[in-house]
Amino acid sequence: MKLIHHPSFPKFLYFCCAIVCLLPWMTPPLALLLGIFFAQAVDHPLPTFNQKATQLLLKISVVGLGFGMNVYTAMKVGMEGFLFTIVSIVSILGLGYLLMKLLKINPKTSFLISAGTAICGGSAIAALSPVMKANEKQISVALGTVFILNSVALFVFPVIGHIFHLSQTQFGMWCAIAIHDTSSVVGAASKYGNEALQIATTVKLARALWIIPVALGTAMLFKTAKAKIQIPYFIGLFVLAMLANTYFTQLHPWTPYLLMVSKAGLTLTLFFIGSGLSFAVIRSVGFRPLLQGISLWLFISLAALGAILII
Numbered sequence: 001m002k003l004i005h006h007p008s009f010p011k012f013l014y015f016c017c018a019i020v021c022l023l024p025w026m027t028p029p030l031a032l033l034l035g036i037f038f039a040q041a042v043d044h045p046l047p048t049f050n051q052k053a054t055q056l057l058l059k060i061s062v063v064g065l066g067f068g069m070n071v072y073t074a075m076k077v078g079m080e081g082f083l084f085t086i087v088s089i090v091s092i093l094g095l096g097y098l099l100m101k102l103l104k105i106n107p108k109t110s111f112l113i114s115a116g117t118a119i120c121g122g123s124a125i126a127a128l129s130p131v132m133k134a135n136e137k138q139i140s141v142a143l144g145t146v147f148i149l150n151s152v153a154l155f156v157f158p159v160i161g162h163i164f165h166l167s168q169t170q171f172g173m174w175c176a177i178a179i180h181d182t183s184s185v186v187g188a189a190s191k192y193g194n195e196a197l198q199i200a201t202t203v204k205l206a207r208a209l210w211i212i213p214v215a216l217g218t219a220m221l222f223k224t225a226k227a228k229i230q231i232p233y234f235i236g237l238f239v240l241a242m243l244a245n246t247y248f249t250q251l252h253p254w255t256p257y258l259l260m261v262s263k264a265g266l267t268l269t270l271f272f273i274g275s276g277l278s279f280a281v282i283r284s285v286g287f288r289p290l291l292q293g294i295s296l297w298l299f300i301s302l303a304a305l306g307a308i309l310i311i
Helices: 009-020 028-041 047-068 071-080 082-103 107-118 121-132 136-163 168-178 182-192 194-208 211-221 234-247 249-275 279-285 287-310
Strands: none
Touching: 009 028, 009 249, 028 136, 028 182, 028 249, 028 279, 047 182, 047 194, 047 234, 047 249, 071 082, 071 194, 071 234, 082 107, 082 168, 082 194, 082 287, 107 121, 107 136, 107 211, 107 287, 121 136, 121 182, 121 211, 136 168, 136 182, 136 249, 136 279, 136 287, 168 182, 168 194, 168 287, 182 194, 182 249, 194 234, 234 249
16 A cells, blocks of 8 residues: 655655665665665656666666776676577577467567566567567566566575575676576676676676667567667677776776766666566566566576586
């Protein structure tokens, strides 16, 4: 039940919570949890602003993280994760198709959930939905499924990582493969350690580039070849930030401050995401799409963890 207050109270509470998320002691999981509590307490006062701010702030913050990375290390990590990426994307899309038939889910909704799980969560759904001409309901269900599971992953993955004594490298790779959205990947990895954060961010953004070939395939599959494909240009800015950090040593005194601001931005992003996860959103997802999302997520999480432990 929503709390009844003065009409302006939800906005006041929203911005107070956002400010709290910028304090030094606030962590990504706490920010997400605060957002979820906010979503249950009041009706969201600024849903459109929240959605746009989430997308913009996530991109700016991820680019900022590039100033803490070395391009040669990133290339090495990206190549190591290349085979994992191909196998996992093909496997998830194939399994998603089978689950669509088995559970009798709307094809567009099912494909968006599968692509969100396979590539990069909400970013993939946002990029592919205009290509396949998905309607608002289909997009909302897919986004709701992904964000619910993202929220769970942010809390669960670090705990499992410590149980299995995963190294920073192993955990960073696992996060990038098995957690849907970049924001939750970075949130979970940053809690585990700086090396895990660098590996997870690099592999996840390299994975996000698969939006382009998947979008081209989607246009052919749904016979919408003239639809506009949204290319994730911010990944190019992330690469430029890495190059600047590698070759322009004059930037190094400023790097700690850039990273601090970027991590604070990502923490705030997770509050924005949480504030949109009300029970109404969760109920609107429906049982069968959520079951598909959970099945795909468990499959890739367990398969990736097993492969990382063996290798």
